[in-house]
Amino acid sequence: MIKVAVHAEDPITCMGLVGPLEANPQFVLSAAAPGVEVDVMVVSVETVNAATMELLRELQTPSVRFCLIVDNSWHADYSTAAEHGVRAALWRAEFTPAKFIDVIRRVNRGWADFPSSLQGGLLDHVHRVQRDVLTPRGLTASGLSAREINVLRLAAEGYVIAEISQELCYSERTIKNIFYGLMKQLNLRNRTHVVSYAIRSGLI
Structure with missing residues (x-):
């Protein structure tokens, strides 16, 4: 069983994310609130930015892994996102219930899952840190x-x-x-x- 919580400001979006999880007996739904221990917390945001990182900081627990459902763009530091427990992102335009369920399972296994459009930026970031900070x-x-x-x-x-x-x-x-x-x-x-x-x- 995978314990999952969903956080979305828009109640309609929240219902759309909760639906596929409720239909699958592998998942146990929990409230998304500060201090609540879950395996994976799904957070729906319009844009990933500093405000998103603050929200994750409020919801973060020692073991939680975050899966972000993102409307349009990413403007946050990759290292900060990783430090806050972000392990996956899914563009809303590419969302399907099957893909959503698969991403949750991957995150629960300890894997990461990011769109190819973000992977290039992530690798560039790792390269810059190695070149400018570590080396x-x-x-x-x-x-x-x-x-x-x-x-x-x-x-x-x-x-x-x-x-x-x-x-x-x-x-x-x-x-x-x-x-x-x-x-x-x-x-x-x-x-x-x-x-x-x-x-x-x-x-x-």
Whole structure:
């Protein structure tokens, strides 16, 4: 069962979104209100902008994922939207009950679903952040430094501390300190745990 809430200022729009959900026994409807815990919250807006982000902030809970139904345009920062839990968007002009249900299921699985017209902007945004913010600071999109990524990649390939030190031209103490810093930063137990986490999380 997927617990879903719908927020729309227009009652007719709200009824149109609730209808397909009520007709499907997989969904349990809940009220869309601050502090209400649901799996997916559907929010219908005319334009995605700063006011939309404020609304999501009011409705946000630790585990909720938002699916936005958008009338016409997107004028919000992609990073801010992601931080507020936005995981999908559907243009109203492209709305069908079947597509709507499919998007809700995808979001509940932890996936993202955005129109192709937004995906280009999202990728451009990621590129700009990498180029203008992260790279000048020696960081990657994961928040780890290039040096940390290189150490983890070699460790995952079976290199021991001495071999990593030789390969990267760092002292063994430096390599050990890198591992210690990663264990502390990621709250992990040991080097093996760090490498395993990095592989599972797609960091290397």
